[in-house]
Amino acid sequence: MYRHGKLLAVIAFCAFLSLFVSYGETPAVAGLNGAADNHAGLADASGFLSTIASANDGLYNSLQSFVCTERIERFASRKRTEAARHLDTLSAQVSFENGQEHYSQVKRDEESVPTLASVVGAWSEGEFGTLLRQTEDLLRARPVQWDGDAQMSGKRVSLVHFTVREQDSPWDLEVAGRHYRVPFRAEVWVEKSSGEIVKITRTSLGAIGDTRIGSLIWSVTLAPVELNGRSWLLPKEGMYSVEYANSRREWNELSFANYHRYGAEVALRFNAPN
Numbered sequence: 048m049y050r051h052g053k054l055l056a057v058i059a060f061c062a063f064l065s066l067f068v069s070y071g072e073t074p075a076v077a078g079l080n081g082a083a084d085n086h087a088g089l090a091d092a093s094g095f096l097s098t099i100a101s102a103n104d105g106l107y108n109s110l111q112s113f114v115c116t117e118r119i120e121r122f123a124s125r126k127r128t129e130a131a132r133h134l135d136t137l138s139a140q141v142s143f144e145n146g147q148e149h150y151s152q153v154k155r156d157e158e159s160v161p162t163l164a165s166v167v168g169a170w171s172e173g174e175f176g177t178l179l180r181q182t183e184d185l186l187r188a189r190p191v192q193w194d195g196d197a198q199m200s201g202k203r204v205s206l207v208h209f210t211v212r213e214q215d216s217p218w219d220l221e222v223a224g225r226h227y228r229v230p231f232r233a234e235v236w237v238e239k240s241s242g243e244i245v246k247i248t249r250t251s252l253g254a255i256g257d258t259r260i261g262s263l264i265w266s267v268t269l270a271p272v273e274l275n276g277r278s279w280l281l282p283k284e285g286m287y288s289v290e291y292a293n294s295r296r297e298w299n300e301l302s303f304a305n306y307h308r309y310g311a312e313v314a315l316r317f318n319a320p321n
Contacts, residue, residue: 095205095242096186102242103183106280110176113281114142116305117150117175121168123297137166141303143176169297174267174285181217182235182247185209199236200270204245208234210252220255227256229263243280245269264288272306281306 119137124130139150150172153160163170189209196205210232211218218229229251236246248266255263270283285301 095237096191098242099186099237099244100183103179103244106243107176107180107183109279110143110179110281112309113279114140114307114309115175115281115303117141118302118304119170120300120302121170121297122300124295126294127296134168137163137170139163141175142309146176146180148172148175148177169289169299171265171287171299171301174301175282175303178247178265178267179244182233182244185211185233186235194234196239197236199245202245203239204236205239206234206236208232218249218251220258220260225256227258229255231263243269245280259292261290261292262288263290267301274306274308279306 117139121134121137122131123134124132135156137153137155139153142149142151150163153163153166155166160166163172186207186209189211191207191209194206194208196203198204211230213228213230216228216230218231220227220229230253231249231251234246234248234250235244237243238245246266246268248264251260251263254261265285265287267285268283269280271278272281272283282303284303286298287301288296288298290296
């Protein structure tokens, strides 16, 4: 949560995915590899979307048995050309239970703080699992455009994108008690052999009301983690960036590490809600 003077801005992804920043100065398929009018390609693309849905249902479910450490490095600059200023470092233990993230052992520069919400400045929550589920749902509901294939970390991936209009957007921006729905373009990198999502990026489209926020970019990358003799595809790193109309920019670099599985390896304890 970010407080700037008496103004408070909140950017939220659905119910559990939220980004807090300062207020300051069978779905339709558009085409496969550019062949929008190729009927065979459309059939293949529709089948690939079904593969994505199946693969990532399993991935989403597997996230509910892991706990990890999230580290958030926070930066700011006054202009695009100005060197980045490192503000501080946040860290927390993150787990995913009953469809939402839980954060504990929160620290700012190694000093314990009650919750992420108690920290002044920009911070986010929900990157671990909520964005993946939301992207799955949108891939089923939105027209999807194929942008071709590429290599990513030695694997063959397909890049697809879709856009979400303001009135349909689950991305809610609250500024000083006022809510704005954020239209955005989502880019999704999918491993061709498995259908698993390996990267998601959202970029806001157009001005966001009278917030003086020029653009928002938010992304998460997943990578294999070896644990107990198995390889799991889990969140590895992420980033979100807030750029204002006056070229001021704030951004956070996220990393996820020290994975453990629930059960014999860890004991999870959640504080009762206030």
